[in-house]
Amino acid sequence: MKKGILLVNLGSPDSPEPKDVKKYLGEFLMDERVIDIPLVARAALVKGIILKTRPKASAAAYKKIWWDEGSPLIVISERVQKKVQHLVDVPVELAMRYGSMTIKKGLQALVDQGVEEVLLFPLYPQFAMATTETITVLAEELREKYFPNLKIESVPAFYNKPDYIEVLSESIKQHLEGKNYEHLLFSYHGVPERHIRKSDVTKSHCKIDGSCCKTPSKAHEFCYRHQCLEVTRLVAEKLQLEEDSYSTSFQSRLGFDPWLLPYTDRTIERLGKSGIKNMAIVTPAFVSDCLETLEEIAMEGQEIFHEMGGQDFTTIPCLNDDKAWVELLAKWINNWATAKTIS
Ligand SMILES: C=CC1=C(C)c2cc3[nH]c(cc4nc(cc5[nH]c(cc1n2)c(C)c5CCC(=O)O)C(CCC(=O)O)=C4C)c(C)c3C=C
Numbered sequence: 001m002k003k004g005i006l007l008v009n010l011g012s013p014d015s016p017e018p019k020d021v022k023k024y025l026g027e028f029l030m031d032e033r034v035i036d037i038p039l040v041a042r043a044a045l046v047k048g049i050i051l052k053t054r055p056k057a058s059a060a061a062y063k064k065i066w067w068d069e070g071s072p073l074i075v076i077s078e079r080v081q082k083k084v085q086h087l088v089d090v091p092v093e094l095a096m097r098y099g100s101m102t103i104k105k106g107l108q109a110l111v112d113q114g115v116e117e118v119l120l121f122p123l124y125p126q127f128a129m130a131t132t133e134t135i136t137v138l139a140e141e142l143r144e145k146y147f148p149n150l151k152i153e154s155v156p157a158f159y160n161k162p163d164y165i166e167v168l169s170e171s172i173k174q175h176l177e178g179k180n181y182e183h184l185l186f187s188y189h190g191v192p193e194r195h196i197r198k199s200d201v202t203k204s205h206c207k208i209d210g211s212c213c214k215t216p217s218k219a220h221e222f223c224y225r226h227q228c229l230e231v232t233r234l235v236a237e238k239l240q241l242e243e244d245s246y247s248t249s250f251q252s253r254l255g256f257d258p259w260l261l262p263y264t265d266r267t268i269e270r271l272g273k274s275g276i277k278n279m280a281i282v283t284p285a286f287v288s289d290c291l292e293t294l295e296e297i298a299m300e301g302q303e304i305f306h307e308m309g310g311q312d313f314t315t316i317p318c319l320n321d322d323k324a325w326v327e328l329l330a331k332w333i334n335n336w337a338t339a340k341t342i343s
C-alpha cells in the first residue's frame, strides 16, 4: 500500500482584511468542538454577537504580524512541510483545519499521487477537543464521504515523547543563552474548563483545579491540562530549572465562561508587580508562531510587563522550522512508513 502524510495545523484567514477574518472566524467558531454549545445558541452567539465586532479587532491584530509572504502560521507550516519532504521518501502534504487549505484538498492531493494509506498528523503536542479531535473527526467524515478506500491513521498527542521534550528543551536553552532572566513562564493556549470535563473518559477523574493532574489516570490520554503541565514539568526537569523560577499559565481566553487558570495576562502582571525585572516566556502549545504568540504574547504581554515595572521580556520562538524539530518529524514519519509506529 502506498503511504503518505498529511500535516494539519489550525489555519489563518486568507488576508488580514476584516472580510477575510470574518469568514475565517465564522468557520472556526462555528465548529462544535470549539464553541461547544447547541447549534442554535452557537449561531446566535457567533453570528449575532462575536462576528459583529471581533473581525475588525482581530484584523487589526493580524495586520501587525502579517508577513509579505502571508500568515506566519501558514508560511512557517509550509517551510516545515518542504523541509520534511526533503528528508522522507513518502509524499508529505499540508492542510489547515479552517480556511482555504482544506483537509479535503490535502487528502485529494495525496490520493492523486496514488496514496492508499495516510498518516494524519495534527501539529499539536497536546490533545484538545478544539484541535486534535476536530481534525481527526473531520478527516474521518471526509474519508467516508469522498475517499472510502483510503486508510487513515492519526498521530496522537506527542507532548511527553522524550525526543520531543529533548528538542523543545534544547531550543529553549539556546534562546535563553546569555539572558539573565529571573522567571520563565510556560504559556499555553487556554480552553474552557468545560472542555476538560467533556474529554474525561473516566467521567470522574477531573477536578478542574488541577489537583487531579498529578494522580495517574486513564483520563490523561485526553486531558489538555495534564498534558500542558507535563510539558512544563519535563522541560523543567531536563533544564534543571529551580523551583519557583518557572510557572505555567493559559492565554487567549474568549467569552465569559471559566477557562483554565491561571491566565497569562494576569500572571505577567503579577510577575511585574512582584518586582521581577527580567522574564522569559515560551509557548509550547503551538509548534509555529502565530497571532497568539507574535501579537498577544510578544506585543501585548510585553506591554503589560513594562507597565508593571518589568524591563527585559524575552519571547522564545516556537519550534517553527528549527532543524532539530524538522529532523524529528522526519524521523517519526520514516518510522511510521517503515515500521508503522512513530516511536
Ligand atoms: C493549542 C492550540 C489551540 C487551542 C486549544 C485553541 C482553542 C480555542 N481557540 C479559540 C478562539 C480563537 N483562537 C484564535 C487563534 C488561534 N488559536 C490557535 C490555537 C488554539 N486554539 C492558534 C494557533 C491561533 C492563531 C491562528 C493564526 O492565524 O495565527 C482566534 C483568532 C484570533 C482572535 O480573534 O483572537 C480565536 C477567536 C477558542 C474559542 C478555543 C476553544 C477551545
Ligand SMILES: [Fe+2]
Binding pocket: 189, 252
Ligand atoms: Fe485559539
Ligand SMILES: [Fe+2]
Binding pocket: 205, 206, 207, 208, 210, 211, 212, 213, 214, 223, 225, 226
Ligand atoms: Fe487532571
